[in-house]
Amino acid sequence: EKGEDVIATLARSFNGMADSLQSQIKELAELSRVQQRFVSDVSHELRTPLTTIRLAGDVLYDQRGSFPASTARTAELLHAQVQRFELLLNDLLEISRYDAGSVQLETEPTNLVHLAEDAIDGMRTLAESKGTDLRLVAPGGHLDAEVDPRRIRRILHNLIGNAIEHGEGKPVVVSVDSDQSAVALAVRDYGLGMSDADAQRVFDRFWRADPSRKRTIGGTGLGLAISLEDATAHGGHLEVWSMPGKGSCFRLTLPRTERGRITSSPLPLPP
Numbered sequence: 001e002k003g004e005d006v007i008a009t010l011a012r013s014f015n016g017m018a019d020s021l022q023s024q025i026k027e028l029a030e031l032s033r034v035q036q037r038f039v040s041d042v043s044h045e046l047r048t049p050l051t052t053i054r055l056a057g058d059v060l061y062d063q064r065g066s067f068p069a070s071t072a073r074t075a076e077l078l079h080a081q082v083q084r085f086e087l088l089l090n091d092l093l094e095i096s097r098y099d100a101g102s103v104q105l106e107t108e109p110t111n112l113v114h115l116a117e118d119a120i121d122g123m124r125t126l127a128e129s130k131g132t133d134l135r136l137v138a139p140g141g142h143l144d145a146e147v148d149p150r151r152i153r154r155i156l157h158n159l160i161g162n163a164i165e166h167g168e169g170k171p172v173v174v175s176v177d178s179d180q181s182a183v184a185l186a187v188r189d190y191g192l193g194m195s196d197a198d199a200q201r202v203f204d205r206f207w208r209a210d211p212s213r214k215r216t217i218g219g220t221g222l223g224l225a226i227s228l229e230d231a232t233a234h235g236g237h238l239e240v241w242s243m244p245g246k247g248s249c250f251r252l253t254l255p256r257t258e259r260g261r262i263t264s265s266p267l268p269l270p271p
C-alpha cells in the first residue's frame, strides 16, 4: 500500500512538472514569436523612411561632380551606407520570413548548369575588379532539378561573392556535379581560408571573421545564414571545408528530383 502511495505521489508531482514545463515552453514559444514579429515589424517600418533617404541621397550622389571635394565625398559615403542599410533590411526581412515559416519555394524544373553559368555571369564584373579568374567546371548538357531558381542563384551569388572577396585574387572555381541521388554545386577559392573555429561559426547569423581583416563595404553577416535556410528549405545541405592560407570550399547538395519532385503535402494513396 505504501508503495502505491509513493507511486501516486510521484505520478502527481511528475504531472505537475510536465504541466509547468509545457506552460513554460508555450511561454517561450510565444516570446520567440513576439521577437520574430518585432524584427519583421521594425524592418517593415524602417523601409519607408529609408526609401526617402535613398531618393534624397541619390540626388546628392548624382550631383556630386558639382560639389567641393569634401562634400562629394560625404555624398558618396551616404550613398554607400544607404545601400548597405537596404541590403541589411532585405536580409532581415528574409530571415524573419524563414523564422515565421512563411517562405514558399517557387520551384520549377531547372537546368543547374545554366543556372551556374548565369550566376557566374552576374559576378564577372566583381571578379574582374579583383583580378579573379572565375571558372566553371561542369558536365556538358543538362543537369535538371526541381528547385526555386531565384533562391539557388542567390546561394551561388553569396558563395561566389565571398570566394572573390576572401580569395586574394586567386582563381575561384565553381563546379557542378551529380550522382544517382544528389546534385552538388561547389564554390572553391584558394585565398585566406579559415580556422576550424571560424568555419564552425560561418553559418551563424551576423557572424563575421576577425574584424581586423580590412574590408571595403562588406555584407551583412547574414548571407550564409540565409543560404543555409535556402538549402535546408530545398531538402539540401550546405557544407564548408576550409584551411587557413589554403582557401575554402562551400558545397551545396540538393536532392536529385529529375524523376519526381519532393512534396511536403501527403500524396493521395491508391485505393
Ligand code: ADP
Pocket: 158, 162, 163, 166, 167, 189, 192, 193, 194, 202, 207, 208, 209, 210, 218, 219, 220, 221, 222, 223, 224, 225, 247, 248
Ligand atoms: P558577409 O559576407 O556579409 O560577411 P556571410 O554570412 O556571407 O556574411 O559570411 C560570414 C563570414 O564568413 C564572412 O564575413 C567571412 O568572415 C567568412 N567567410 C565566408 N566565406 C568565406 C570564404 N570563402 N573565405 C574566407 N572566409 C569566408
